[in-house]
Amino acid sequence: MAKKLMKGSEAIAEAAVQAGCHLFFGYPITPQNEIPEYLSSRLPQVGGTFVQAESEVASINMLYGAAGTGERVMTSSSSPGISLMAEGISYIAGAELPVVLVNIMRAGPGLGGILPSQSDYFQTTKGLAHGDFRVLALAPWSIQEAADLIQDAFDLADYYRNPVMVVGDGLIGQMMEPVEFREDRRPIKELPPKTWASTGWKKDRPKAIINSLFLDPEELERHNFKLKAKYDEMEREEIRFAYYGPEEGELDVLIIAYGTVARVGLTALEELGEQGIRVGMIRPITLFPFPYEAIRNAADRAKHILVTELSTGQMIEDVHLALRDGRPLHFHCRLGGMLISPEEVIDKVHEILEGRSEEIRHG
Amino acid sequence: MAEPVFIRPESLSDVSTHYCPGCTHGIFHRLVAEVLDELGLRERTVGVAPVGCSVLAYNYFDCDFHEAAHGRAPAVATGIKRARPDLIVFSYQGDGDLASIGMAEIVHCANRGEKVTVVFINNAIYGMTGGQMAPTTMPGQVATTCQMGRDVELAGYPIRMAELISTLKTPAFIARASGHTPLHAVNAKEMLRRAFRYQAEGRCFSMVELLSTCPTNWGMPPAEAMKWLEKNMLPYYPLGVFKTPDGGDRAPHPIQPDGRD
Structure with missing residues (x-):
């Protein structure tokens, strides 16, 4: 298929269709409305179904019902809407259903604003809802990568029978870039048949009960350990990250950033390189599982570490965890929908190298 | 050999339930199961249980x-x-689930005209959590969160769900029935x-x-509860068909004491 100029939200929506998702349930919220709008007209063309739910609460529960039948399903929302879906996501994780969730993050807390943010990192990776569960989280930095990760997300969700969330800041939803959908794409995992799905019981298999209720504590404990084994496997098998910069030798500064903030970081890295400053950058692509080891290894050859985020400091806590040694970090953020510019990153690196940047310590 | 004339419906599992003695859930589980059997739907039915x-x-x-x-x-x-769409889908919900926390979901499901069946059990109280006031609790009825009886000045009047849903324009079949006598149970089926x-x-x-x-x-006691339902709930919650997909007939048609429609 030839490259096509697409808006991020529409590329995400088309990628879902290409991945065989024929059911979408959602509720309007800015800045991701182009996803449901696109699918409302696209899905009927492929024999699929679009339902505009009465709320995010309803849409996540529709997703729960539809996923239980074994179909590929997706919903999308933005930060406050994801908060409303949280309860349902917990049930979906507990019932081990594969679903794909998209969060085009906007600035909070509360109603906040509608402009880009990364302030849902904690929500995505640590505290999405009640109970002991995780979602596999993928963070694209371009429209092409968003389209690719959406298709991977369906395979990963099916393989792990677990929600997979694709998180983008508002820029991923709104900007336009060329996108190509590969026609020869194969599943990235070996996917077993969905024998657990509720499709009507002819007594030729065990009765399908889609459920997260386990009143017997011993049974629930076994279920919890079963879920943990999946999260452990994700941590072994699914970590994705990218490294940019000098492959060998000491780094003056190592930048750690994800999503579109990493694109800004790459621009700064290239310009600083021309100034003779050795800068490397690690970009986590999976936020859970997080690339702790890669960051630790890269940090070993860096004099200074700079974390840049569109939040007051959320991913930086995982960077501290990665380094283990309480090593001080430098941090730069913009908030409220304001973006980080390459100049800000370049200035920050100069401040660090000149000893004018305040260090952040944890613990 | 004698032929059995009363057997467990195939759609009902051969297990004991956890329901209290005298609870009408047993009656309505059985009626739903008998209907699924008689219409030959069991093999393509998926149920949805509430909280x-x-x-x-x-x-x-x-x-x-x-x-x-x-409520969802x-x-x-x-x-x-x-x-x-080939599956037969039904939800089985109580009054706290459907008429309180799940009000938005039931209204919009009905309004979209989803081709599903909702079995709504109205016993005028929260059962599992221990007898709290429900949206359907009768005025003056004592519950653990209205210990002097439901005060309509503070809690409003009980919600009549069948009437409420039947005001929607989308075609639907909406009825109210009861299980407090065998005759009423036959009508409910x-x-x-x-x-x-x-x-x-x-x-x-x-x-x-x-x-x-909910004895x-x-x-x-269960027998007294059946009488309480008849005396207190029937006048407020009239039985009958409130809406059919064929036309605009929304008038309730209470069944007669002799059981005839």
């Missing part, structure tokens, strides 16, 4: 099941039916049969509200 006393309904009905979050069964049913038949024919959304008792939380 409440019937939370374990998936163990009692012998068909595929989803356990929904509190109509949304879950929507998801199942939209994914697999007929309402359930019509509801599932409309779904099987792909006609419309259907909801049957079933007046039920444990009402604090009275």
